[in-house]
Amino acid sequence: MTAAVETIRDAPFTIGGRTFHSRLMVGTGKYRDNETMVRAIEVSGAEIVTVAVRRVDLDRTREAGILYHLDPKKYFLLANTAGCHTAEDAVRYARLAREGGGFNEFIKLEVIGDQETLLPDVQGLLAAARTLAKDGFQVLAYTNEDLVTALRLEDAGCAAVMPLASPIGSGLGLLNPYGVRTIKHRLKVPVVVDAGVGTASDACVTMEQGVDGILMNTALAAARDPVAMAHAMRLAVEAGRVAYLAGRMPKREVAVPSSPLEGMLD
Amino acid sequence: MNDTIDVTVNGERRAVARGATLLELLRTLELDPRVVVVEHNRAIVRRPKLGDVTVAPGDAIELVHFVGGG
Numbered sequence: 001m002t003a004a005v006e007t008i009r010d011a012p013f014t015i016g017g018r019t020f021h022s023r024l025m026v027g028t029g030k031y032r033d034n035e036t037m038v039r040a041i042e043v044s045g046a047e048i049v050t051v052a053v054r055r056v057d058l059d060r061t062r063e064a065g066i067l068y069h070l071d072p073k074k075y076f077l078l079a080n081t082a083g084c085h086t087a088e089d090a091v092r093y094a095r096l097a098r099e100g101g102g103f104n105e106f107i108k109l110e111v112i113g114d115q116e117t118l119l120p121d122v123q124g125l126l127a128a129a130r131t132l133a134k135d136g137f138q139v140l141a142y143t144n145e146d147l148v149t150a151l152r153l154e155d156a157g158c159a160a161v162m163p164l165a166s167p168i169g170s171g172l173g174l175l176n177p178y179g180v181r182t183i184k185h186r187l188k189v190p191v192v193v194d195a196g197v198g199t200a201s202d203a204c205v206t207m208e209q210g211v212d213g214i215l216m217n218t219a220l221a222a223a224r225d226p227v228a229m230a231h232a233m234r235l236a237v238e239a240g241r242v243a244y245l246a247g248r249m250p251k252r253e254v255a256v257p258s259s260p261l262e263g264m265l266d
Numbered sequence: 267m268n269d270t271i272d273v274t275v276n277g278e279r280r281a282v283a284r285g286a287t288l289l290e291l292l293r294t295l296e297l298d299p300r301v302v303v304v305e306h307n308r309a310i311v312r313r314p315k316l317g318d319v320t321v322a323p324g325d326a327i328e329l330v331h332f333v334g335g336g
Contacts, residue, residue, distance in 0.1 A: 027334070027335060027336030028334035028335060028336075029334040029335045029336045030334070030336075031334065037334065050335060050336055051332040051333065051334065051335055052332065052333050052334065052335025052336075053303075053330050053331075053332060053333075054330060054331070054333045055276045055277075055328065055329065055330055056276065056297060056302055056329045056330060056331050058275065058276055058278070058295060058329070065301050065331040065332050065333060066331075066332045066333055066334050067301050067331070067332055077332070079332065080335055080336070082335050082336065092308075095310055096303050096305060096310060096328075096330050097303075097332075099303045099310050099312060099313075100303050100330070100331065100332055168336070169336075195336075215336075216336075217335075217336030218336065
């Protein structure tokens with residue numbers, strides 16, 4: 001499938017010294033089966049694919065590791081610290097992840113502060129970000145849409161800041177466009193919206209805020225047809241990005257006719 | 267003398283051969299060292315060193331890998 005847009009050429013974007021072309025990043029969790037996951041990821045066009053770090057199942061009752069299904073040569077695997085509630089745990093998981101395949105120094109840092117909303121623990125997040133950045137990690141920090149926290153994460157040495165659209169797995173879409181837009185305006189490092197996108201229009205509106213990309217998982221995995229939704233998301237991310245670059249018309253409170261007022265019949 | 271020792275692997279007590287290395291432990295568990303990360307008493311042991319580290323009674327060993335996640 002080729003892009004419909006020839007009029008605006010989007011520049012690739014860079015995180016932590018690595019250049020990417022797809023602005024859509026996807027997770028690998030919660031798919032009904034691995035075949036669907038692999039096809040959805042392929043159709044999404046994503047280059048960056050997230051994975052989690054967990055204990056090996058010694059009794060083999062669960063499935064084998066994700067590397068049996070995803071080729072680390074084909075995708076840029078981004079490990080996360082999902083499930084960690086303290087800075088110490090997140091640092092531990094990040095270090096284990098770095099050894100996991102020897103792929104890269106990138107980590108998607110999550111430090112969860114509340115189990116019901118999965119909102120981040122800002123203090124733990126900042127502490128872990130500082131430690132990991134000093135340790136040579138390229139930290140992509142999952143955070144809320146608070147500007148000051150985002151600024152502090154940038155100061156801490158994060159390679160990218162990832163404000164949420166809405167809580168993880170909620171599918172509520174972009175709840176605070178202003179917050180996300182403000183973060184994008186103020187930060188120098190890339191801003192990638194992570195979590196909360198539910199359907200294609202959410203992705204499009206999010207990209208229209210000018211952010212560098214979107215990371216999503218449940219929107220694909222929990223769709224009735226994950227492969228088709230992956231296609232929709234690919235188009236939506238591209239559409240939103242190009243609309244942002246094109247520059248939208250100003251909003252007005254009054255109607256302005258599109259057809260001439262002159263030349264009307266008597 | 268008992269020829270096995272008790273260690274904790276992924277939170278579960280397991281008997282392993284006395285004098286076994288971490289690499290031998292992985293082989294016993296039929297795990298591919300290329301896709302498993304080993305943490306031995308909270309310290310990561312890199313793959314080339316797995317054959318050099320001998321487990322001792324009471325050691326805590328974590329064996330992790332990548333799974334699906336967001």
